[in-house]
Amino acid sequence: MRLAAVLRRSTRALAGVACSCALAAPAAAQVADPHYGDALFQFFQERHFTSVTTLMVSQHFERLPWHEDDAEVLRGGLLLSYGLHREAGQIFAGLIERGAKPAVRDRAWYYLAKIRYQRGYLAEGLDAITRIEGQLPGALEEDRALLHANLLLARGDAPAAAAVLQRIAPASAAAPYARYNLGVALVRGGDGSAGRALLDELGRAPAPNEELRSLRDKANVALGFAALKDEQPEQARVALERVRLDSPQASKALLGFGWAAAALKQPKAALVPWTELAGRDAADAAVLEASIALPYAYAELGAYGQALARYQDAIGAYAREQRALDESIAAVRRGTLVDALAAKNPGEEMGWFWALRELPEMPHAGHLAPVLAGHAFQEAFKNYRDLLFLAGNLKGWQDSLGVFGDMVDTRRRAFAERLPEFLSRSRELAMAPLKARRDALAAQLQQAESAADGQAFADTREQALIERLDRVQTALKQSGGDPEAAAARERTRRVAGALEWQLAQRHAERLWAARKALAATDTALAEAREREAALVKAQRDEPARIAAFAQRIPPLAQRITALIPRVDTLAAEQKREVQELAVAELQRQKDRLNGYTVQARFAIAQLQDRARLAQAPGGPDAAR
DSSP states (O other), rough: OOOHHHHHHHHHHHHHHHHHHHHHHGSSOOOOHHHHHHHHHHHHHTTTHHHHHHHHHHHHHTTTTTHHHHHHHHHHHHHTTTTTTHHHHHHHOOOOOOTTHHHHHHHHHHHHHHHHTTTHHHHHHHHHHOOSSOOOSTTHHHHHHHHHHHHHHHTTHHHHHHHHHHSTTSSSTTHHHHHEEEEEEEHHOOOOOOOOHHHHHHHOOOOHHHHHHHHHHHHHHHHHHHHHHHOHHHHHHHHTTTSSSTTTTHHHHHHHHHHHEEEHHHHHHHHHHHHHTTOOOSSSHHHHHHHHHHHHHHHTTTHHHHHHHHHHHHHHHHHHHHHHHHHHHHHHHHHHHHHHHHHHHHSSSSSTTTTOOOOOOOOOOOHHHHHHHHHHHHHHHHHHHHHHHHHHHHHHHHHHHHHHHHHHHHHHHHHHHHHHHHHHHHTTTTTHHHHHHHHHHHHHHHHHHHHOOOOGGGHHHHHHHHHHHHHHHHHHHHHOOOOOHHHHHHHHHHHHHHHHHHHHHHHHHHHHHHHHHHHHHHHHHHHHHHHHHHHHHHHHHHHHHHHHHHHHHHHHHHHEHHHHHHHHHHHHHHHHHHHHHHHHHHHHHHHHHHHHHHHHHHHHHHHHHHHHHHSTTTOOOOOO
């Protein structure tokens, strides 16, 4: 079994954690730039298009002084998710040239290696992953080892892939997948005994969940077929017997078990698994092979009549399956498959880890499994979906430009209507008189502070008392030497002294309050001056600014108008590419059926030759 098929399952569990570790590493302690945090938030909400556009706008306006390198890694990773590996490579190369931190540089190379592998650029991916110098954060280091091994194995270097996998810690979350991949790599690298021992250990290990049970079944199937290849049918049967009958690997296991029995010259024992397999879904390749393996077993037992009938049934089944495949191919060419997949798997935005979740209604749904499982088909359909998203986005932007034009016109009218009012109010609130009043108040405050004059800070009630006492004292001075007047003058003197003492006690507090009020006045006057300057600036700059916005809209409209047909054309071409990939896979199924049909016809010819020889004068009586 190819290691790529296994990694598709293992990386599905690790991909989200890995990417989170890679992107969150610089921000785990603290995000110093709020705009960078906004881009990260959009990413973790799986709004990747919004994330990359938000990030690029923030970079354009230089809003990320604390996270420049981290922002570039994030932007490069998001561009990689859309397959723009050349642009991402330029970003990462720029990070390296300007001396980015090793941790940032290593994450950049990891992303580049991952997308190059997904896009089939194996040599370039291997070059990128070997440039990683340090340890990657968290589970990303384990994913890096799996990716490195996958690249090496895809390049045909199984021993090097085994060496990489052996470095993964046995207690890590990726250890079961690493052991499976290691076993496959050892078998393919020539160390069959060590590889089979590892697969056998994994095939007998307890599995607490469905994912690990499925991995265990894969290990047993891989072990069984490796033993068959090495002409060890007994060991193959032991391994294949451990596969669950309801497992996705059961069909392959039943097929292999039957061939193991046939290799042991036990055709009767081969009938059991092959009969079970022949009753399953004919879209499964193992079932199709069992359709001619079963009559082969009957022929080995000497039951030529049953063998002939089974071969003829197989040819009929292959013909029906050929017609069904032709119907599926016709449906694919009409666009039924691609359109239905796009309709049943909507997504808010494009994204790296987006995957098919709902299958469409097709004439023969069983044909879809090998089609949809293909990595090339998945990537091609992802590109098609991205183009559909961009087409919708461009149409939305085209509609928004009309709204932007209305907004600019509204702003221009509002500015023209409100400017006279603001100018009138500005003239009413002339700054020179206000400044003069402030200076006069400041001089009075300074004089009161120098003279320690408590009466200067008297409130309204206290001012009324002072004036009343002045009138009383003046009247008493004019009263002459009347004894009662003298007593009144004494009482008045005492009241005036008490009032003066109260004012003196409150002098410091009131002086502080007056200074504070004067400072607030200064602040208000400064704000008024700033607003006056802003108003003057707005009179000069705002019409030009509004005109600049208005001038940007027509070129943007032209660009969008030019891009819409280009994207539509690319989407149509990509749709055809996706359809051709699906048709190619279905055609391979047809070719396989043609091969089985030829084998069945050849076997029938052999049986007929035996029958003629048996009926010839003096021939052996072998026909049954």
